[in-house]
Amino acid sequence: MIQEIKGLHHVTSLASDAVENNAFFANVLGLRRVKKTVNFDAPDVYHLYYGDAAGTPGSVMTYFPFVGLNRGRAGTGEVSMTRFSVPPGAIGFWKERFSTLGLQGLKEDRLFGENRLCFHGPDGDPFALVESAGDERTGWTGNVRNDVAIRGFHSASMRLRDDGRTNELLTFMGYQQSDEADGVKRFQIAGGNGADIIDVETAPGSTNSEQGSGSVHHIAFAVENRAAQLEVRQALMDTGYQVTPVIDRDYFWAIYFRTPGGVLFEIATNEPGFDRDEDTAHLGEALKLPTQYEHLRARLEQHLQPLVA
Numbered sequence: 309m310i311q312e313i314k315g316l317h318h319v320t321s322l323a324s325d326a327v328e329n330n331a332f333f334a335n336v337l338g339l340r341r342v343k344k345t346v347n348f349d350a351p352d353v354y355h356l357y358y359g360d361a362a363g364t365p366g367s368v369m370t371y372f373p374f375v376g377l378n379r380g381r382a383g384t385g386e387v388s389m390t391r392f393s394v395p396p397g398a399i400g401f402w403k404e405r406f407s408t409l410g411l412q413g414l415k416e417d418r419l420f421g422e423n424r425l426c427f428h429g430p431d432g433d434p435f436a437l438v439e440s441a442g443d444e445r446t447g448w449t450g451n452v453r454n455d456v457a458i459r460g461f462h463s464a465s466m467r468l469r470d471d472g473r474t475n476e477l478l479t480f481m482g483y484q485q486s487d488e489a490d491g492v493k494r495f496q497i498a499g500g501n502g503a504d505i506i507d508v509e510t511a512p513g514s515t516n517s518e519q520g521s522g523s524v525h526h527i528a529f530a531v532e533n534r535a536a537q538l539e540v541r542q543a544l545m546d547t548g549y550q551v552t553p554v555i556d557r558d559y560f561w562a563i564y565f566r567t568p569g570g571v572l573f574e575i576a577t578n579e580p581g582f583d584r585d586e587d588t589a590h591l592g593e594a595l596k597l598p599t600q601y602e603h604l605r606a607r608l609e610q611h612l613q614p615l616v617a
């Protein structure tokens with residue numbers, strides 16, 4: 309078992325429209341856009357990051373908005389829901405806000421003893437807010453009050469055809485099963501960053517998911533630094549996983565590997581962070597380009613849709 313993983317780092321999903329995506333996360337959910345950059349493999353596509361004031365690992369929802377991308381199809385082998393943590397008593401505020409705005413998929417229920425409000429993002433993305441007592445993290449209050457603001461991720465849920473080897477993997481990564489209800493196993497990591505929970509749902513009869521807009525592309529787990537990342541990489545490879553070399557993502561270093569259930573995992577460092585190339589007061593405002601694409605700046609600024617919020 310390894311001890312370097314500290315909970316979720318970020319969740320990266322696919323969208324079909326950058327302007328709509330930005331408006332939803334910044335205005336509706338009240339997250340701070342902490343970085344406006346482009347996809348490393350497709351520089352004519354944005355990579356947008358939303359989170360708390362600093363983009364603290366465990367709070368960062370990121371998107372690749374491919375204009376006009378077809379909707380994904382829900383199924384097995386994917387992250388089936390991403391959940392954000394809100395203070396106890398906050399769901400009433402959000403329910404009213406979401407109803408007024410006509411959000412789809414609104415449903416209030418309880419999961420593992422906590423109040424939950426399910427809703428869909430602009431591309432049908434399955435999300436929920438969970439009232440979580442004892443979450444000491446501070447939310448971004450640019451657009452919503454502190455007593456209701458999103459604190460960061462509460463959890464992510466995976467839907468798998470067969471959970472056996474994924475459960476083993478999570479245990480190897482330092483998670484422990486803490487609960488089980490309605491066919492969902494809850495795994496929790498001790499000493500994490502607050503985004504400490506992964507739920508695993510088994511759906512043996514379901515068809516495979518198909519990635520498209522509204523789908524999660526991958527989930528990333530946090531490690532403190534590059535030394536810890538190298539230890540995790542070695543430990544995973546010793547266990548038989550095929551792991552990519554370390555890749556510089558400008559705001560963190562990343563390694564990736566495919567899990568037995570089909571979900572793409574990343575291990576990302578907490579260093580150097582989103583303030584490495586712009587002042588904390590102005591995070592996410594300017595278009596930041598990876599060095600290798602700087603020569604394309606004029607063309608990309610022309611091509612990428614301007615973001616209003």
Ligand code: ZN
Pocket residue numbers: 318320526528562574
């Ligand atoms: Zn990532």
